[in-house]
Amino acid sequence: MNLGVLGSGFIVTNFLPIWKQYDFYHLRAIWGRHEEKIKQFENDFDYYTTDLKKVFNDESVDVIYIGLPNSLHYSYAKRALLAGKHVIVEKPFCVTYKEAEELINLGKEKKLFVFEAIVTQFAKNYLDFKPYMEKIGQIKIVDGNFSQYSRRYDRFKEGTVLPAFNKELAGGALMDLGVYNIHYTVGLFGRPAGVYYYPNMYQGVDTSGVLVLDYGEFKASLINSKDSKAPCYINIQGEKGCMRCTSTASRVAEIEMILNDGEIKKFSDGIDGEFGASCHEWIEFERMYLEKDFISCHKYNEITLHVQYVLEQAAKSANLPFLLNRELE
Template sequence: MLRFGTIGTSWITNSYIDGALDSGLWTLTAVYSRTLEKGREFGAKYGVETVFTDMEAMAQSDLIDAVYIASPNKLHAEHVRIFLENGKHVICEKPLSAHAKDVKALQTLARERGLIYLEAIMFMHLPQRRLLEEALEKIGGVNIAKLDFCQRSSKYDAYLSGNLPNIFNPALETGALMDLGIYCVYPALYLFGMPERTQITAQLLASGADGSGIVAMQYPDKLVNLVYSKVGQAAANTDFQGNLGTVSVASISKLANIEIIYNDGSRETVCGEEPKYKLMGYEAKDFYRYITEPEASAAEYAQCCALAYAVSDYMEQLRRDAGIRFPSDR
């Protein structure tokens, strides 16, 4: 087994840890927190006693082989660099950075050091992705698609009350596009490549963060719309319309409850839904495989790196076109 540490103590870190441990390939040996008390409380849930409050010390430690980073978006690139420079493999929560140049630089650093630097995006590691591709083949060529991830933030009421939660604070490089839109961008670029034309409309809140957005992607033979929101809850599914039917996806982020509805009205169930920790466990399994089987997994890992950079570059373009600005843009 490989040993890993974690940066971040939110629910997403819990889910990743649960998935990694469930895989049987990883053991958690250290956690980082800004305060020793919170770190001990978090580590105690997993029987981990080693807590770091100094990130450099954690990166230099021989207690971990790799790290899972789930710090605020703004800090991702900085934290990744610390661990890569100290010889640790890194899996970092999305988005890797608000700036594609940072992603490229860190990918170069990882390659030079012989390390794995991976974006923790479930889509690229779920077996359901192959099932989705097979389902799309069954409906003929896709001519129009709508990828939807609208989930009202639990922090939105606090924002409406005059507070500024992290998710609606541009200084932390967050907002609807960075948090939820990326789950739509990834499958769009993976399945269809870069569009010929793009048009984005974003709803900007008073804080400067985007609360929601719509992206129209035009291809020679299809139209793809991305719809995402942190201020409203969607009841509609993602769907891909083809010549022979429609593929409906209840959750594009989890690739859950996929169904084919053929033109004659008949239906075919493709897959149901798995628990979140299981989904994140697939990320942990691939992360392990890329580290321990570098030659056998080289092409797959290279595809992940290329798409991670393409997504970062495209999302930076979307922000620019929509007028979504972060302090780091200066």
């Protein structure tokens, strides 16, 4: 697979070791607006360029990975699909449900793969514990916390607005850490009946907040924070026991099933580090691509759409400003 990468930020830097350890991924091209930023990758890719058309017109590029600010995902992914390229879009997939639905339908129409790069859905521990969910009985409570003090937060308070806290680029805690919590929950239980977001706002940006998902017979309370730090976890409580994840919803480092009758079972893949865990998603992208497994791709697309629905409803409930001037569902 010849990979064309759009963007030069933190996520691209961290994915480089993963791409390089698999012969399947050939790093063909990287694009960015500013040559001084992308030049650092000149030894990693066949070429770097500030000419986007060069990448889209390069017939050897099979797949475009989009690691740009959130608000740009839709427009660049659409251009890539129209150029006949498969697309992998960094989370969050899009800003609105309508945008996400259009991209996924366009991919189906053109028989192209459209993936959301979201480690949670492909984490081995997450997949391994799913068949055991019925053992904890009727779900009553889901409680999660992904709090990670951002090194960019201090700069934001000093007046330097980077993409992570830029309301014009759909920055903020919900559209970053919150995406993992939502994927973890929606991947298990589907689309909720009600969505309510209670953010802490600073200069028009949700730097932290509490998301409540109403599933009728149970409720989920999910904290996402970039302005404070606390131990991260997700607990799923049922009438017969609980599933306890003792890490972030992105890493899913270890899950422990604790039943009321004393039975305990642990799920641990033994992989260190969040980006080490990301290898699972890139292995699965490779498999689906090689086997032309559009059925699995479209199943993941359905989860992405459910997550996109929750994100949009949460943002609407809190009147987050990045939805202004965007067409909603």
